[in-house]
Amino acid sequence: MNARWLTRFILLLGLLLWLTAVAAAQTAxxxxxxxxxxxxxxxxxxxxxxxxxxxxxxxxxxxxxxxxxxxxxxxxxxxxxxxxxxxxxxxxxxxxxxxxxxxxxxxxxxxxxxxxxxxxxxxxxxxxxxFTDGRFDWQTVSEDGITLHWYRGADVGPLLLDAAVAGLARLENDMGIELQNDVQFYIYGSAADMRDAVLYVQDWAGGVAFDEYNTILIGVSPDSAADWGRSTVRHELAHLVTGQFARSCVGGSRPTWLEEGLAVYAEGEPTADIRAALDQAQAANNFAPLRSLNGSFPAHSDEAGSAYAQSYSVVDYLLATYGRAAMQDLLLALAAGRSTDQALQQVYGVNVDGLEAEWRAARGLPERPYPPTPTPISAAAVPTIAPLGRPASLPTPAAAAATPPPASSSPGVSVCGLGLAPLLLLGGLGVQTRRTKRRRSRP
Ligand SMILES: [Zn+2]
CATH class of the missing domain: 2.60.40.10 (Immunoglobulins)
Structure with missing residues (x-):
């Protein structure tokens, strides 16, 4: 063995000894x-x-x-x-x-x-x-970044996944809002099954959205999947995807009419309920001042239904008139911490009252007088808040729910609905949650 080989052998031996020592230190x-x-x-x-x-x-x-x-x-x-x-x-x-x-x-x-x-x-x-909910034998389907787990009703998973994908397509095509992170749906076979998976959820809740986890839990019985299930999936997905797109770490938040209007828009073509509520308010000329819909929606289900319909109509007007790029600018301006008036002014050149006047004119409604100085919505009236910049909310009762939700059962609760089916959404639990109540019945 020559000197060069001897040197290599010594170096190799040293390396082995060192590795052994390191391993010994770890196993100590x-x-x-x-x-x-x-x-x-x-x-x-x-x-x-x-x-x-x-x-x-x-x-x-x-x-x-x-x-x-x-x-x-x-x-x-x-x-x-x-x-x-x-x-x-x-x-x-x-x-x-x-x-x-x-x-x-x-x-x-x-x-x-x-x-x-x-x-x-x-x-x-x-x-x-x-973490898994081992009580059930879950099946899984996925497409386009959406994964859906369910266990009850053979057709339920594919049916609701199809609704989610269609909802996502509408968000992308009409609003230009794309999914930033994959979303998980857990579809429980009943609201009761779902509630057992979540601590401290109201006993009437039909769904919970965990924004920080990109996860939505909904209790959907097979007989309600095609109707309530499909629209709820699209509505909740819209909240989650909008929240991802316009996440704010500086305390920015969206007015409730915008948040809920986008979610109802994402459900698809307006339902008969939405159209009827719009026709009724149009005929009676009793739409709420848009500024009053910046914060919590009315707790009473008829007024709440009207608030959702009006919100949908304003969002539909904005998208049809100014397009999706402007809508994205609006969402990002709000996420950057601008007030609703500031963000609207920046993107559309009008404040909330100006937007309402435009929208009313487009609907052929008479002008409504505005106070010279807009009255800011009091902070107390605005729900959740959320570091993630989304109003909290919540629903109405399940198809079979015995008791309606209390009007103000929790701090920071406001009413969120699906069409005329009010939905309560909540922020809380330390995670940003929104709970979807199941509807009693269609009016
Ligand atoms: Zn909603």
């Missing part, structure tokens, strides 16, 4: 057990067991779930090490009933930062799992 704190025990949707218990001869003196749990958020930092929890049969154990439970549970399909990761008696820190390999 090899846990006997490192797992997360999921009791969905209630809690997740993290358990770490270390051997008796470990030099570890401190353990900090780090965990987080995959979501879209303006401010997202992993949770860091120092956990006490206690002596157990096998050695030392760290045991900590994330009680989701305190924070609100993430929806099914959400990924969770966790790792432990371990500090030994010499102050050296080691981090265990990051592990992950996905």
């Amino acid at each position: 704190v090899s846990p006997l057990r490192n797992e997360a025990l999921v009791n969905y949707p209630n809690d997740v218990r993290f358990v770490l067991e270390l051997p008796p001869d470990t030099a570890v003196t401190q353990a900090t749990l780090r965990y987080d779930v995959d979501k879209v958020s303006c401010l997202d930092a992993a949770a860091q929890v120092p956990v006490e090490l206690t002596a157990s049969q096998n050695g030392l154990t760290a045991d900590w439970t994330w009680v989701m009933s305190r924070s609100g549970n993430p929806p099914p399909g959400t990924s969770l990761w966790w790792e432990w930062v371990l500090t030994d008696d010499a102050g050296e820190q080691t981090t265990t390999p990051r592990q992950s799992l996905t």
